[in-house]
Amino acid sequence: MTSQLSTFFKKKNDYIYKTCFFVICLLIISCKTYKDKAPNKFDLKTALRQEKSGWQNVALILKQIVVPTFPNKIFNIKDFGGVADGKTDNRKAIAEAIQRCSASGGGKVVIPKGNYLVNGSIVLLSNVNLHLEKEATIRFGTDPQHYLPNVKIRWEGTVCYNYSPLIYAYQQENLAITGEGTLDGQTEGTWSLWKKDNDGKNQEKDKNLLRQMGNDLVPDSLRIFGAEHYLRPSLIEFYECKNILLEGFTAKSSPFWTVHPVFSKNITIKNLTIKKGTTNDDGIDPDSCQDVLIENCDIDTDDDPISIKAGRDNDAWNRQGTKNIIIRSCKFKSNVGNAFCIGSEMSGGVENIFVENCQVKNTPNGINFKCNLDRGGYVKRVFIRNISFENCKNIGILFQMDYHGYRGGNSPPDFQDIYLSNLTFKKIEKIGIKIVGVVSKPIRNILLRHIQIKETPLLQELRFTQNVIWEK
Template structure:
């Protein structure tokens, strides 16, 4: 039997009801996340013929153990010390897959072991290779322990030459695979390269079936853990790493707890997200550490029409006491947020070296409403991009350009508001401390749908550049302390409406306090300004009216 302390979580329920904080309007009641409970019976995979020698393929043995445990009414399936090579594992209700401290669960690089299945990719129904670990329509499931789950993702992923050293690139080419025409991207096979040339390969359309995608099967990388329409889930303690695509993807799940996880992917891993919580409700993510190749902790709810038709927002989420190292974003919403997101609390987290700290992204065509987001007590260090970013012109490129790359200038045009128009509103951000970023705060809405009602309070930022507010309304900045290398201007506002800035201070002398742009800028107020050394206080460009700004 497993030691009693390894099962200490059994039967415990967690009430995540915490105190309210001062916000824009009434803060919703925090959710109660229901917890798992398993019988104490333990099933040993060795009893089903499993061998932990790194050579024997244990797919049948592990799945048989899980099925038998489920058949008996549930319990624990124990993965003991050893190197356990396996193909795809399918979870069952009332089963806790417990990976021991000295156990490594390694998924095979033999693509033939992964069949094409009906799945979901970036918010749309798609044919994908079966995930290494999956479950559908289950209840009361767990993956626990202190062992390692490795998706063998290097066998699946394409790699850009620009992201490797010369010697690493040479070694990769020598391992096999093929290069694209420009000799800049390595693919593990010809099928993977062919898939890269197709628009949305694997997308499920009427009349298509799995056999239609066999030629590009290698390109249809799976997420390491895919849970769909499941209830009462616990992921605790394990290291989850080296995924072919996203590491963790709970989809349309309820009562989900992620606790004390270590989630890893190489920094260059394309689509190597940490966790993507999609169209889920009642979620707790706490005491986890992420170091990955794409977004760290990400909230999604489907893409474009598919997400709107699903109509399931991600809601009632508590994220606390987490650390994110390398990632495109520390805490992220979008860009596939077409079903909406609401009632989310993010607290006491640190982002170390993430490309962007707080990252909220969308684009025309998505639709969806993101609202009631409450964030406080965030630390950031060594952020190459923006510390706080809202961007409604997301273009699906790396947030920080690589050497030789340039971001394209956005062409601004006002379009009619339709169901395809996304919305960001009602965010409260408090107590953020940033040491090192390219830009402090960047807000960019659409002319037809501004970013609305954002309150940012008690923020200390050391960054190269200050604050941009573009096509945004109802923005309140309170107690903002900046230390910037560039201050021409410190604040830039374009077509901003009802912008209130209270208690702004700068450690450095400021060349220009504010530049106001656009004829739609109106009711911009700066109060309690503590900046004493100014060469030039304000400037108006692009038909902005001087009456739009009041400095007191």
């Protein structure tokens, strides 16, 4: 009996020891989990370390951005019937040259010096470099019927089928537009009128219809616009493409956004001159793109010179976002927009954005992080430094969550980890820095370092923020 009791207590003690050990392990794991979920510390020392670490990633991103190369074969459009008289339609000649070039393994389709009319879109194919020689100009015709049939695009952040962009590519790779020539969208007095009433039908009606389709998650294939609708096409749109080079040319008078890559990756855009079109004539809008370099561009538009996009509202929440964008050594000017902007379409998420060494002339707002409470999504890890501004008519640095929307305001976005350093403003006419979040989603972890504002009536307005550090 004594032996049996001894065995029983021994087993019971083993059970107690094992149970205690298990409980202790759970407590350790629980404590570690709690520590991991605790908010990250964000003081000046931490912010400076994170800023330095962020900029070190630029070299890694640049290694991923590889400029496409092309075989040394020339396809001159004059050999395919191209005529530089400004009257003959050259669309067929250019299309045949592009098809021949791509089918033969790739090369350069050359637009020689002269004035070329093109009635309809130029559709680029894989391994083609469309090269505009110096003093070569392509002027696109303005009859909407020439830009049919519809193609798949993204219009102000919502996917649909619409008139073809003036230059378009879909699911192609190794593409380029190069040279010192000019692309002229001829929007004045034509496409630009679509934003105004037109026998009771106007862009506003179609815009609202498309946004409702996006809100209701109508299948992409049923979002049909184009004929008898009024959504203006962009000048250049590459959709689901990769390995892209845009270099050297001038683009002007775009009907809508000028350079608009969508769901694309590995993009180099450099040495472009972009001139005004009409309202909503953004210069360069990388939209749900990855690994993009924009450098040495001179952009003078009515709207935003550069705006980083990632789709609108719940239509974009399950689609690709935007990351790894480098913008440097550019010149910006805008009549009604912002020198540099993220949004307002940013619902797929925007991260790892680097902007440096740029010059800004007159513009309403300098830098704008804009969205509304319908957008959802996030903007994080944005690094901006060494920018000089002349006159800002409204606000120098603006974070706004009140950009116009209509879905009820139940999806505020997340802004965090944004680092702004060495920015100089000559004059700001209203507010130097305005950062306004909402109670449910404060804007947080913002570093403002060496921000010099020489003249402004109100230096700052901060509301619903966390961890805004201003090192003067």
